[in-house]
Amino acid sequence: MTKRLYYEDPYLRETEARVLGVREKTGKTWVRLDKTIFYPEGGGQPGDRGIIEGDGFRLTVENTIEEGEDIWHVGRLEGRKPKEGDIVRMRLDWEWRYENMRQHTGQHILSAVLKKLYDLDTTGFQIFESHNKIEVNGPLNWEMIEKAELEASRLIIKDIPVTIEEYKYLPDDIVAILRKHVTKVKGKIRIVRIGDVDVTPCGGTHVRSTREVGLIKVLRFYKKGKNLWRIEFVCGGRAIRKLNELLRDYWESLEGMPNKNPPLRERVKELRETMKGLEDRIDELRHELWRWKGEALLGRAQEVGHYNIVTLVEKWDMKNAQAFAVDFVSKNPGTVLLLASEKYVLFVRNEEVPVSMKELLQRVIDELGGKGGGTDNLAKGRVEADPEDVLEVAKEKLRELLEA
């Protein structure tokens, strides 16, 4: 069993402990101690990070994990392997932990305000490195969010103490005012009280006063499902970092616009319209090009009976070439277009031509080697020969098939 010092004093950053167990798992070293100031991942709050040092070794703790009554410190080991009975000195990554405490307390305030103002219940909570999220039963809009943020800010400034009470059995007067019901708990039930703002069961770590939260800022909210809305928010020092990241993104994006005046969403709309215009123009030009190219090809078509054979060594990529070829034969009855590049061959016919392109390609492959397939109207693949030679052979085979 590991004694949880973070419950007695969440501000304790350094202490000594004794090693109870050591194991190697998932490529990391896991150390179990008789007591710890490291909070283990749980209740939406991430596990603590920091350093555990003993005589001849140092563990850089990347995560802290709870297993029943035990708490494991998981990380990278330098030096010798610790052994049972070793005395170690442990030191928290205080910025990480303190910010998590600010986020966690901020969540209590935000959830309490959403309950008070709109009767919304918080069902899920998770702290991430860059932001936090909660899930509530919506609906929500920006006016509601702003009102809630202003109310939260008022509570923060009031410097309301955050206190912890522990109960073996919850008295009825406490049960009556809980924001959230108690779910399964091992041992004592911890109740977190923020003055008369919020009384809720919680196993996380919190700051001493609402003032320490600093700032609560909602970043975004969206509907996740029927009666389920997600709110992303951020508190404390992370709020400043996150807002700067978003504002930098905003202003730098605007700086990159032809017209640099806000709002950005208007500029994006303009760019979209410009793009649409350009795409339409490209399409017009493409069809113009196809028309000229088609005329030039027809000019040197070879007639076989009622049919026209057109050959072309192409540099376009297959997608463009195929779009052109399909358009070309559809406009020219009785025509076959045999197209070859360094990378592919493409045979396309007008439906009036009584020869299968798939069969034609197979005959060319049988003679020159390669692979491919398709339908009666269109066949494509790779042939192991120079494009000019492929077209010569294809033309020969097509002639045979047409004259048969």
Ligand SMILES: [Zn+2]
């Ligand atoms: Zn909490």
